[in-house]
Amino acid sequence: MNFSSKLLEDAVAEFSKLPGVGQKTALRLVLHLLNQDVQDVDRFSKAISKLRNEIQFCQVCLNISDHPVCQICASPKRDHSLICVVEDTRDVMAIENTNQYNGVYHVLGGLISPMDGIGPSDLEVDSLVERLKTNEVQEVIFALSATMEGDTTLFYLHKRLKNYNITISTIARGIAFGGELEYVDEITLGRSIATRVPYINSLSK
Amino acid sequence: MNFSSKLLEDAVAEFSKLPGVGQKTALRLVLHLLNQDVQDVDRFSKAISKLRNEIQFCQVCLNISDHPVCQICASPKRDHSLICVVEDTRDVMAIENTNQYNGVYHVLGGLISPMDGIGPSDLEVDSLVERLKTNEVQEVIFALSATMEGDTTLFYLHKRLKNYNITISTIARGIAFGGELEYVDEITLGRSIATRVPYINSLSK
Structure with missing residues (x-):
């Protein structure tokens, strides 16, 4: 140009x-x-520069935060015996938006991806292991993307955590709510038959 | 969120x-x-703030410029008797990229659009008329979008300029080069038949 x-x-x-x-x-x-x-553009430019220079990460869960410990980790209303392991802050926001989760989080800061040169040492794995050494934690839920990188990370983390006396679970996979069978891809459909669950009529509860 | x-x-x-x-x-x-x-983000933020605070507009053609008179208007190699009237700096760049035009420009800064509350007084029309008062200019080419706003602006400007002793022209409209007839919209195709031109074999020249 x-x-x-x-x-x-x-x-x-x-x-x-x-x-x-x-x-x-x-x-x-x-x-x-x-x-x-001019003042609108200055506000735009300052918001970016301020964010990058002043941003902090929660000392406990490593989520983006304005304080040394984030609101979720500092809240006595949350269940601190339950840790949900996610890739980044976007996943925390997505789960918080469901209003279905009352535990705390651990933000890995990425997924293992040999193609991009990201190994386990680039992720916040040691800090997760440290958190498990206190007796407070009872369950770790992995909420990682259902991709090659997510599965690799899941495999690695499971190996690292299995000797601790905690329940390890992953979020359920299968066809999405509202999804029509004929449009579901073959792998998802095949796996959702193999990993079928007992029928529970949630409406009758 | x-x-x-x-x-x-x-x-x-x-x-x-x-x-x-x-x-x-x-x-x-x-x-x-x-x-x-941090330094990359600071460079990003400063580039924006600097642009907004230090940008100038050419005193002659009103295009975005780093100097009081832009490179095109200052160049003795350009044909100053030919003014191409465009909406904004993107159009100047588009025409410059064709390498087919050797005249100078006049940037209106918008198009007449009653729906958006933009009238002739919001555009750089008076400065264009001033430029025509010198005897240097021989032709004004309108290169405006083929939209309602472009046509309205063209109609208004033609009325303002027709009493000056200059040639007024607009860029040609018709089917695009490489365009297949069956995919051309009806208005364009209809008009391109009505405004047909004598056949000139440009390859034989």
């Missing part, structure tokens, strides 16, 4: 580095910002 | 204001920035 301005070119180049943002989209976003008030 | 951090929430809120960026995309972009080095 022929930029008429170096400042414009620099801003577009920075936006283009974001995932899923090409040069045309970057230009559209930058021209949008140019049309905004 | 349940954010575990106010800083994170603020940054996501700022990103969500960008056109075409929803809350989920904003979160993905913000978490990407959180994983970058």
Whole structure:
């Protein structure tokens, strides 16, 4: 592209580095910002810089937090005997949005992925093991993506944790609620038959 | 969404204001920035703030520029008797990328759009008329989008400019090069028959 301005070119180049943002989209976003008030753009720019410079991670669960210990870990209303292991903060938010979970979390910060050069030592595994050494924890639930990386991580973590006297579980896999059988992929459908569960009429409870 | 951090929430809120960026995309972009080095994020944030605070517009053609007069308007190699009128800087870049145009530009800064409350006084029309008062200009080419707003702007500008002793033209409309007839919309195809041109074999020239 022929930029008429170096400042414009620099801003577009920075936006283009974001995932899923090409040069045309970057230009559209930058021209949008140019049309905004100076104080609005300054607020945008400061929010990003402040986030990166001042962000903290909870000392217990390693989730993103404004305080040394996050709200969930600090709450006496949560069940601290139950730890849900997730990949990142997005998964914590997704589970919190269900309003179905009352335990605490442990954020690994990624999944084992040899292709991307991410091994167990890059994840927060030791800190998880440390948490299990207190007698408080009774169950660890793995809520990892049903991908190759998620399964590899699950396999590794199970090996690391199986000698501790705790229940280890994973979130259920199968066809999604509202899912029509004919559109479900073969692996999911095959596995959901193999791992069938006794019928419980939840409406009659 | 349940954010575990106010800083994170603020940054996501700022990103969500960008056109075409929803809350989920904003979160993905913000978490990407959180994983970058502090100096990379500072460069990102500064590029935006610097752009907005230091950007200039060419005094002649009103295109985005780092100098009081842009490179195109300052160039003695360009044909200053030919002005191409466009909506914004993206159109200048698109035309420059064709390498087919050697004249200069005039950036209107928008198109007349009563629905969005944009009238002729919001556009750089008077500055265009001023440029025509010098005897240098011989032709004005309108390169505006083939939309309702573009046509309205074209109609208005033609009325304003027709009493000056200059040629007024618009870029050609018709089926695109490489376009197959059966996929061309009816209006374009109908108009391209009505406005047919004498056949010139450009290969034999």
